[in-house]
Amino acid sequence: MKLLYFASVREGVGLSSEQRDVPEDMRTVGDLVAWLAGQSEEHASVLTQQSRLRFALDQNMVSVDAVLGNAQELAIFPPVTGG
Amino acid sequence: MKLLYFASVREGVGLSSEQRDVPEDMRTVGDLVAWLAGQSEEHASVLTQQSRLRFALDQNMVSVDAVLGNAQELAIFPPVTGG
Amino acid sequence: MRISAAPIQPAMELAPLAGLGGGALSSFTGIVRDDGGVAAIELEHYPGMTEACLSSLIEAATERWSLLGAIVTHRIGIVPVGAPVVVVGAASLHRAEALEATAFLIDRLKTDAPFWKREHYADGTAKWVEAKASDDARSNRWA
């Protein structure tokens, strides 16, 4: 699965994107983010507090309990601040 | 007293302004407009239906029952349509 | 506040609001509508009262919202279809104030400022525009 990181999340993880094979038993966005947080100290530094994060699945904003299904792309970022 | 007419009222009266000595017993705007309506056929043609008119006394919008007091200038016109 | 017998350019009227250090600039431009054969409108006004009225609208907006500045510019005379009749604008630190003040200024101008519009048609006839009850309703929202 393609993972994208933006703004402070990108800086914390130290990557703007990565491709990862995701375990079969990951059902929701929250499951996947919790698993990602265990992949490195850098991931943990910004992915642990899920309530401070926002998510887009295949470029649509979703909540943390959204089902991954066949999505190809998950983006993880802080609340948006455009305009 | 100086009387000013605008838009369709100006066209009906046939004057944009006139100076008139006003009888002492005119108390309100409505009294004065009723008296003016009796001054000529042209005045009558547009000043009879007071509910279709709007008024400014010394350049402040007022209602038909406003007291004339020492005002120097009365403007009579249809509802405004700027913007 | 400006009353102009010459064509107005919204961007030029709004330019002074852009440099006030605020984060928000809101504006409304009223344009002569191509409405059933109208070729141009003609705007009559009440000199003296018009200026006082527009100034007091800006003052009222500035008292009601925290604004860095506000402008109202209104055409008089003959204005062809497609040309601006009025430009109102407001600048503020945050957007809510500028957006609301802009709506207030144009809504109140429509019912309070002594302007009268006559439509000139392509066939040479002309007709005074009637005031709309919906304008009174919108203006009264701010009372």
Added chain:
Amino acid sequence: MRISAAPIQPAMELAPLAGLGGGALSSFTGIVRDDGGVAAIELEHYPGMTEACLSSLIEAATERWSLLGAIVTHRIGIVPVGAPVVVVGAASLHRAEALEATAFLIDRLKTDAPFWKREHYADGTAKWVEAKASDDARSNRWA
């Protein structure tokens, strides 16, 4: 809908809305605020999703109000204090629609569009801007 890495001029972005035959053109411009030593902001975005999101905001506005047209233009990259970050505009026959659609577009853009702002200070430091709860509240008014 346009995302621009180069400076934007509100009047040029709004020009296409002025010629649609409507009587009302409303707009909002967001400007980089001179806020406690900020020299510039830097805007990051999510390419692809940003364009889709802004297009769907315009579509939502057009379904909700009777509009002749609407535009959203947003800067990315480094934007200095005093320069426009975003311009939204709406054109309609009558003013209520353009005014409301403009407020809707900027309120929703603030909470829905994937942009992130970093403030750069005169002393060389930088800080990510925090989202505001008041933006969520304003956006939810349109739900």
